[in-house]
Amino acid sequence: MALLPSFNKLGNVLLEPRLSHVSLVLVRYKQRGMINDALVEHHRNAPLGKIKKGAAVGVFPPKSEVNMIDTPHDFNYVYPEFLPNPIPYLRDRVLEKLERLDIFRRRQQIDIPEFYVGSVLAVTSADPYAPNRRNRFVGICIKRERHGLKHRFTLRNIIDGLGVEIIYELYNPTITRIEVLKLERRLDDDLTYLRDADPEHCTFPFDMEPVKLPPGSGVPLNTIQVPITAKYWQYKWERHDLKGVLLPELPRSIRKAAEKSGEPWKLWDIMAHYRKEIHDDDRAEIYQDILQHKQDLAKYRTDSKESVKLTRTRPKLASRLKTASNESDNEQESNTLSKRRPSASVHVPQMIKIKFTSMDSKINSVSSDDNHNRNTDDNVERWSKIIKLNRILNDDHQSKFIAIEAEMNDENSDETEKKNLAVLLMEKTPFDLNEVSHLFKSNEKFTKDFINDIYHKYTMTARSTCNDVKLNFIYPATDLHIKKYLKKSFRLVSETNEKYDKIVKPYIEKNQLNVQWVYNILDGKSENDRILLDDKAFVVLPDIMWDNKSKESLHVLSIVKERNIKSLRDLTPEHIELLEDVIEKTTNLISSKFDLPSSSIRVFFHYPPSFYHLHVHFTSLENKTCGSEVERARLVRDVIDNLKMMPDYYKKKTLYYKLSLNDNLYELLQNDQ
Numbered sequence: 001m002a003l004l005p006s007f008n009k010l011g012n013v014l015l016e017p018r019l020s021h022v023s024l025v026l027v028r029y030k031q032r033g034m035i036n037d038a039l040v041e042h043h044r045n046a047p048l049g050k051i052k053k054g055a056a057v058g059v060f061p062p063k064s065e066v067n068m069i070d071t072p073h074d075f076n077y078v079y080p081e082f083l084p085n086p087i088p089y090l091r092d093r094v095l096e097k098l099e100r101l102d103i104f105r106r107r108q109q110i111d112i113p114e115f116y117v118g119s120v121l122a123v124t125s126a127d128p129y130a131p132n133r134r135n136r137f138v139g140i141c142i143k144r145e146r147h148g149l150k151h152r153f154t155l156r157n158i159i160d161g162l163g164v165e166i167i168y169e170l171y172n173p174t175i176t177r178i179e180v181l182k183l184e185r186r187l188d189d190d191l192t193y194l195r196d197a198d199p200e201h202c203t204f205p206f207d208m209e210p211v212k213l214p215p216g217s218g219v220p221l222n223t224i225q226v227p228i229t230a231k232y233w234q235y236k237w238e239r240h241d242l243k244g245v246l247l248p249e250l251p252r253s254i255r256k257a258a259e260k261s262g263e264p265w266k267l268w269d270i271m272a273h274y275r276k277e278i279h280d281d282d283r284a285e286i287y288q289d290i291l292q293h294k295q296d297l298a299k300y301r302t303d304s305k306e307s308v309k310l311t312r313t314r315p316k317l318a319s320r321l322k323t324a325s326n327e328s329d330n331e332q333e334s335n336t337l338s339k340r341r342p343s344a345s346v347h348v349p350q351m352i353k354i355k356f357t358s359m360d361s362k363i364n365s366v367s368s369d370d371n372h373n374r375n376t377d378d379n380v381e382r383w384s385k386i387i388k389l390n391r392i393l394n395d396d397h398q399s400k401f402i403a404i405e406a407e408m409n410d411e412n413s414d415e416t417e418k419k420n421l422a423v424l425l426m427e428k429t430p431f432d433l434n435e436v437s438h439l440f441k442s443n444e445k446f447t448k449d450f451i452n453d454i455y456h457k458y459t460m461t462a463r464s465t466c467n468d469v470k471l472n473f474i475y476p477a478t479d480l481h482i483k484k485y486l487k488k489s490f491r492l493v494s495e496t497n498e499k500y501d502k503i504v505k506p507y508i509e510k511n512q513l514n515v516q517w518v519y520n521i522l523d524g525k526s527e528n529d530r531i532l533l534d535d536k537a538f539v540v541l542p543d544i545m546w547d548n549k550s551k552e553s554l555h556v557l558s559i560v561k562e563r564n565i566k567s568l569r570d571l572t573p574e575h576i577e578l579l580e581d582v583i584e585k586t587t588n589l590i591s592s593k594f595d596l597p598s599s600s601i602r603v604f605f606h607y608p609p610s611f612y613h614l615h616v617h618f619t620s621l622e623n624k625t626c627g628s629e630v631e632r633a634r635l636v637r638d639v640i641d642n643l644k645m646m647p648d649y650y651k652k653k654t655l656y657y658k659l660s661l662n663d664n665l666y667e668l669l670q671n672d673q
Helices: 007-013 024-031 037-050 093-109 192-196 252-261 264-268 270-276 280-302 305-310 315-322 327-340 350-365 376-384 479-485 497-511 516-522 573-594 636-645 664-671
Strands: 120-126 134-145 152-159 162-169 175-182 386-396 401-408 421-428 445-452 455-461 469-474 490-495 538-542 555-560 601-606 615-620 633-635 655-660
Touching: 093 280, 120 162, 134 162, 134 192, 134 573, 386 479, 421 479, 490 497, 490 664, 497 664, 516 538, 516 555, 538 573, 555 573, 573 601, 573 615, 573 636, 601 636, 633 636, 655 664
Parallel strands: none
Antiparallel strands: 120 134, 120 175, 134 152, 152 162, 386 401, 401 421, 421 469, 445 455, 490 655, 538 555, 555 615, 601 615, 601 633
């Protein structure tokens, strides 16, 4: 078999008829100086370098079965970004290796799921100019292109009758999350023909629920053939070998032109396939790197969060947490706590001791760039002012919540007005699944209670972040604050329109809690870092009792900026547009930021509210501790329907709700009967 001539003689031999089949593309690149002769000869002779010394020329030694890697057949589709450019003169093996390392580092920071052209995705990206600094777009993937770090994919969706396409770079650091809402493949690797198809084929709601596949099932192949309905096509689709397109009846001249421009011989052109394919050795090397990365990533993610936090906090705290794993340290810690715990006139439950321990470690571990912007010096100063825990106001064992009245040694307080009182609200945070998995690996102390057949009961003393306690601090606290958190016995009362005008409204104007903190938020004087959305008519921010982590306990407030609307008693039909705007924008914000569909969000008013300035509660349906009981919560959509049905509905409606026996308003309503 005659060898092809070298590129140095290529220009001369092209004149010979027997070499007329040589690609003119190579000649053009040769003439432009874009091909290095030495590099070409090196790649051409590279396989010969693998022959062992003494072996026959043209015979390759068998590969060791130990080092052989069975590359999956769908490797090209699952990891297309890892495949190098098949054009030899555009390849740089050093650059490919470095890019793979960068890709692996990026995959440690974000979960990039498996998806294909035809899958429906939701991509969340950071955007400093967006209202909530994040954008979430849902669409069908119609194209994947380019190699390595430049790999990108295109999502398409129809919004308000207009086709919208966004091109995302897969490894762009502004992408914070990629969700696969529907995993499937299509017959073609390029679905740009959907631009000329009916809009229903690429229209997806932004609150679309993920479609779950049965465990162990393969990736489904959607064999739908999309009809082209546009009058004017973007491309001549009949000239492409597309299997997922259903073309209309074409004129004979167009069909003839398509047949003439077709290249059916490419299906049997072995050299064309060879130029487009990656060598098996290169594929095996890439796949080996991917497998190694998967193992490293699994090991990286099974490490405890405490060990990750230790690398970011101060070395002094790290060494203290590492040495707190034996019983002697526990005894020493308990002794220290007993000295530090303030005296109290009542029995202080164990939860308070845990809280002081947790807060003490939290205060020492908060850094200056903490995401919650906690002021460490101010916290230490306020804790140091506590001289006495007076009494337990409320203790709920079911919700793991306790409210305590304390006295503060504040030199600026007025003793006659009792402004030195404070209220401490402590609540156990929900369990973190990642932390629970490490409880049995961190030498926690277990005490056996009993074992009966298959039932085992233990008491565990955990030192991990499962002991975190959320604390809210009210200082100075008024008598109204004390009464608000005092454990109560309730009774149902009825409030007619006459009672509201005669008793309730004057009582509100005289005795309501101070709402200056609300005005500070609306005026931008405080809590600016907590605001999720600042609209011209309202602001949205998390409720103070929510930990900003658990979707199950999600609780968000929308506070209306208009100050003369105290409660739903003041609502009229002219406020319907405002309420609908609050519902739409806030639910969209929650769906995009916290990945909670609108159908899982409860939207309601409290009546009577905890403070008399109109605000709307948005909670997860799974949240049972947000005052959603029927005698207090009023669904906002019901309120809107009632106002549409009767404009003065809440001017005439008798409202039933519960009041505490210790509430002054309850006494006033009872005396009026």
